[in-house]
Amino acid sequence: MTTVLRVILILMSLLVLLLMMKKIRQAKAQIEDSMFWVFFALLLVIFSVFPKAADWLSGLVGTMSTANFIFLLMIFLLLVKNFSMSIRISQLETKMKELVQKIALDDNEAEKRLKEQEKEPEK
Template sequence: MYWPLLIVGAFLTVAYVVIKIRHNQLMTSDAVFWFFFAVVLIVAALFPQLVFSLSDLLGIESPANFVFLCVLVVVVYRLLALSVEMARLRSKVTALAQDVALKDASNTSPSAKN
């Protein structure tokens, strides 16, 4: 049975997130996602009949496959969201670096000394 592994994995995830928050290495908005993810894993482990019903409804042969598929979809979605955020931050850093470079260049120009 993989249900105990889900519970252990969920509690380890929560513990890891709490440690990262305490060391200021994780933002609260990201922590909410991981806490929600852990709660869903715990619910799936405590109520396996829900997972069995959903896997039957979707025509997935094994409830374990259904759980792993759901986890994979969530992780891929999170990776996509983080990639979009990283691209936005990269362009913001580039714009800020260009702005600082232009200000430094205007402060050191010969016309600025006169």
């Protein structure tokens, strides 16, 4: 792994860590979601500081170069994150639809009660 790649990985990792810490402090990101990005950044730092570990894993997997292995690993991790986010979004959409339906039924029931109460004094 070249020195330039190692420096870029460290700088980008530190940037991600700082951004995540800022978002957590501002309450714009949940800690559970931020943990993925912190792990992601720390993994890049580990590969940057200990390039032999990345070289060994690259040889184990059979990629032609360490940089290709790192890119492949990061793409894989991002795809896993994307998949989990898709599942979470789908669950939230289902919950939102159920809540909207419940609110509509409650509003309809409240209207019926209001109409019944308006008719009772007339009798």
